[in-house]
Amino acid sequence: MIAVQGFEGQNVAVLGLGRSGLATCAALRAGGAIPLAWDESPEARAKAEAAGIDLHDLGRVDWSGVASLITSPGIPHLYPVPNRIIAAAYAAGVPVDNDIGLFFRSFTTEAAMAFDQPPKVVAVTGSNGKSTTTALIHHILTECGRPSQMAGNIGKGVLSIDVPQDGEVVVLELSSYQLDLARALTPDIAVFTNLSPDHLDRHNGMGGYFAAKRRLFAEGGPDRAVIGVDEVEGQYLAGQLALAPEDARVIRISSGKKLAGPGWNVFARKGFLAEYRRGKQMASIDLRAIPGLPGAHNHQNACAAYAVARSLGIAPRLIEDAFLTFKGLPHRSQLIAEAGGVRYVNDSKATNVESAAQALQAFDNIRWIAGGLGKDGGIAALHPHLGHVRKAYLIGHSARDFALQLGTTAHEICETMDQAVARSMAEAEPGDVVLLAPAAASFDQYPDFEKRGEAFTAAVHAGLTDER
Template sequence: MIPVIGYKGAKVAVLGLGRSGLATAKALRAGGAEPLLWDDSAEARAAAEAEGLSLTDLTRNAAFEGVAALITSPGIPHLYPHAHPVIARALELGVPVDNDIGLFFQSWARPEWDNFETPPRAVAVTGSNGKSTTTALIHHILQAAGKPSQMAGNIGKGVLSIDPPEDGEVVVLELSSYQTELARALTPDVAVFTNLSPDHLDRHNGPGGYFAAKRRLFAEGGPDRAVIGVDEIEGRFLAGQMAQGPSDDRVIRISSGQKLEGFGWSVFARKGFLAEWRKGKQVASIDLRSIKGLPGAHNHQNACAAYAATRALGLAPKLIEEALHSFAGLPHRSQLVGEKAGVRFINDSKATNVDSAAKALQAFPKIRWIAGGMGKEGGIAALAPHLGSVVKAYLIGHSAPDFALQLGQTPYEICETMERATARAAEDAQVGEVVLLAPAAASFDQYPNFEKRGEDFTARVAALLA
């Protein structure tokens, strides 16, 4: 646990008692503060009381008397589309509003660091797609290289639940726009921006607000090194803002598909090969094509980001290359879950929108595609340019009939259930083909979340291959 500093003897309100909220309450108490806890859910309140935490109804008019700050969980709106009433009341009274990320950066440096040979460092990863894989890959590379490392944030533990870092340790954080937008302190040593595509637009009042939330990690965080994906205009804009000029190697530009040779430091992947360039010269190259845990151009971008971040931390290219080969991938993200008779089965249940599904469809040449669920606005019409690799689609869930109408000349079968879709795709698949679950839809019509959907697919595959 990271005890929160700066609030000893003070009352601090905590809104939202999920994983991050409970961890925040305990870290505040460990730092000598008096946490005042509330959640709109009676179930969450009961869970907090079961852990020995006391509650305070923050919806009462007098609830903020003597309160030094309000700490809110990331999922609770504080501005758009409208502020939660408790947060709105805090803002009216001038009570500072923060989140656990802000408390972490405010509190994680400790006096004992003065005796460390190498002070601990923090790497923070944000972006629209690839955050989790990039974060896990950085953590994996560090561990494979024998470097102490912890992983937290949107993946792994809550940030305040980690152990106090030891000498030379690196803490790798995955941060969403919800977290970067509100944190009052943001001071990573290395910050990573993977890419940007439309997401959470209601929460940020449009794409400009969404990008602004991501940008705060860099503009206000002031990292020593900034690793920035420049395949979209927003990334190029951000790199231009952070760098003094193209030769400024404090900014490491990354790309999947573009050559980036005219900069002080760049890492890019083209035709399956990662290349590192510094000051006009290529200094390293890695063949990514045989790395099973990182298939497709989108994962090659993740590899570039992780490579650049760990190079910024001082790791040698050979060490990084060895670690890339031992990375198994994350569950539900281009995860290889089975292989038999020349047919691979890939679980990409996390592909809940057309953008992430498009990346999955571009990763393999011949695909038996399992798609469907609770479709989003526009369905899968935007995937038309990426259907050339699809041998046949097997459609499930609520949106199966709608998706069928948007497939054009692509053969399809409406299967309704995961059990039938997996069985039919496996029965039809030929040597060299991939059975790919990339739903391009939410899971809520048949499953509580994308993880349960992916677990069902994995279980069906295991049964078929047994």
């Protein structure tokens, strides 16, 4: 646990008692602070009480006796409408922060600075690929024998990690919600993967969304920045950070185009990752045969992780060896089985058209399981990416709406996951990929995308068992 520094003997309000809120209370107490904990949900309050946390109704608190309010990232603090308790704290002049801010203000201790190699923090943000990139960096470090922990929006909450040891690297996945409010941001290496529209109501538009991501770099002041430059926002960010074209503190990455110039560049084209410095090629890796990183979107993730690993002094050959043993994350282009020349891939995390498009571009001869609770616009935007789809098997609430948007693509309305898996398995031929990439939310049939992916996996394994 990271004990929170700077609040010894002071009252600190904590709003939201999910995973991060409970960890925040424990970390505050470990640092000598007095947490005043509250959650609008009776269920969450009951769970907190069972964990021995004292509750205080923050709707009635005397803010004059509170040093700070720590809020969970999922609670709106500005747009579309501030939470009433956060608004009261603002009105009283009480500083508002979150667990990410507490982590960065408490991470570096006198004991850590006495190590031969003080611990480092790598922070990863962006719209897509954050989780895979974070996990891949952690995997490379682990495979190379470097002590590492993974936390943030993946794995543990940031305050729940073990106190870092000599030479350890903490790899954090950070969302725009987490970055938007954190009062302290001091990563050693910061990564920006890409940007596409998301959470726009929370950030009052695309500009606010990008501004939240940009805080990690503009206010974080990392020693090195790894920037995806396939969108104009990334190009702008890299340009803002670099003092000159050859400034090696900025590593530009791309998937699909060669990066020229005198700086430090890592890019993937036609399945090959290349590293260039000062206009000269330093290394190359063939990504095509790496099963845990299929498709251009994963090649971008590989470029980002490679750049971080090189920044930490890891040799290209060791990075390539670690790539080969990376299994991918559950529900993200996850190969769950291969039988009779047919591959079965679980990408249940593809809950919108952007992520589904990436999955559809990663494979040939696709038998596509899609559907669920569709989002605005349905799947019309996927038309350019249906060329590899042999047939679509549609499930859930939006199955019939999706069918109307498929044009000439062969399709079948199956309603349930079990039926879709059974039909796709029955029709699949050697060389085909049965792909779950729903392009929709799961809430019509499942509590979350993880349960949907687990249902797909179970149906596939059951079908393969029956075939035997």
